[in-house]
Amino acid sequence: MSETSVSQIAYILALIGGILLVILGLLSFIGYSGQNFGPVLHWEFFAYGSIVAIICGVIAIIGAKSVTTLVWAIVLIIVGIIGGGLGGLLVVIGGLLGLIVVVTKKT
Numbered sequence: 001m002s003e004t005s006v007s008q009i010a011y012i013l014a015l016i017g018g019i020l021l022v023i024l025g026l027l028s029f030i031g032y033s034g035q036n037f038g039p040v041l042h043w044e045f046f047a048y049g050s051i052v053a054i055i056c057g058v059i060a061i062i063g064a065k066s067v068t069t070l071v072w073a074i075v076l077i078i079v080g081i082i083g084g085g086l087g088g089l090l091v092v093i094g095g096l097l098g099l100i101v102v103v104t105k106k107t
Helices: 006-030 039-066 070-083 085-104
Strands: none
Touching: 006 039, 006 070, 006 085, 039 070, 039 085, 070 085
16 A cells, blocks of 8 residues: 555645635636526626635645645635635645644654
């Protein structure tokens, strides 16, 4: 069996979560249907939510490679909470694992 360290798992979770945030944000942005609350209110609510999810996903993808640094671990936790959904949850878990690696690292 191959050994996978906690830092690699944190990287993979943050990366997959970021990719999911971007993909689901794009699908939400493209799959607009204004039938619920009228076209204007529905468009504004979901357009801004989709853009926030896409931005959070891009930040998570960029920060995934640095998940074992203190600042990026905290940034990924915050980005995951803001992004929400399944992708956000994976980013938060990856950030928490990265934070655990940082805190338990022996100097």
